[in-house]
Amino acid sequence: MRGRRTIYEIYWEILIYCKSPRSFTSIINRCDLNSKIGQEHLEFLETRGYLEIIQEETRTSYRTTAKADGYIDHFTHLYQSLFDTIPRFKI
């Protein structure tokens, strides 16, 4: 179980996972999504140009495009900056 995530965290996970081409099934399994929600997220990222569909004979896979780098960098910076504040005490 992945726990409660925001839609932006799920987008980031999909985009990172799809740096190499991935099938729909492997994406929803890895990102712990149901197929309906997974399909919606992939369609959204595709319409934004962050994912491209690769068609190879009967196989369809998704790959993250260079356009997604801005989002991934922004997200990474935001989440890592959360640790600028740490609880300062010892037990």
Added chain:
Amino acid sequence: MTLNISEQSARELRRFFGVTLLNLVLGVLAIAFGLQGIVTTLEQGGILGLAPLIRLLAGGAGVILGLLWIRSGTQVLKGIVALREEYRAVEKPISEVTLTGLIVRMVSLYRDHQGSVSIMILAGTLCGFSLFVLGLATGVEVFEIYNGGMTFTLNNLLIIPAMVLTLGVALASLLSSWYFSRFVRVWNQRLHEIEKSEHALKTTLGLMEE
């Protein structure tokens, strides 16, 4: 920078694990002392008088709150243990992507257990107060309140170590709740930062233009 954040998050995870474990131990002790208070009071002849009644109520509260404390603590601990194992399994030095993934997992773990953590703080504090009352009531044989003040008679010297022990556990419970509330303050601040940054992420995704 990545190494620094990685060390910070690992240290924080370790401390969170330590505080949660301490909470579980204190929960068990709260139940033990609560039960001891109840049994001793009943053995000594029931609930006649104010001091035995207080001992029974405080002991009962200690047991119930201790159970609640342990239940919430176990849920939180399960999540932390899973995350710690994940953290240990990753290759060192940790890459930016892996580190961000672990931070996302930590955030979602906190979101999942926010309620349990709040229950732990509340149960820990109330348990601390109950045990404090129990500790005081353990040593008091007679307690009377007059118009102008109050008097109390302490039980025999053998009771004093038990009283001190109970008070010690009460103090530790209150201290551990205080530690936990410091973690909660920082994590709530982080969740707030995430909510604030969602606007920026929306803009990056081009959703603000719609």
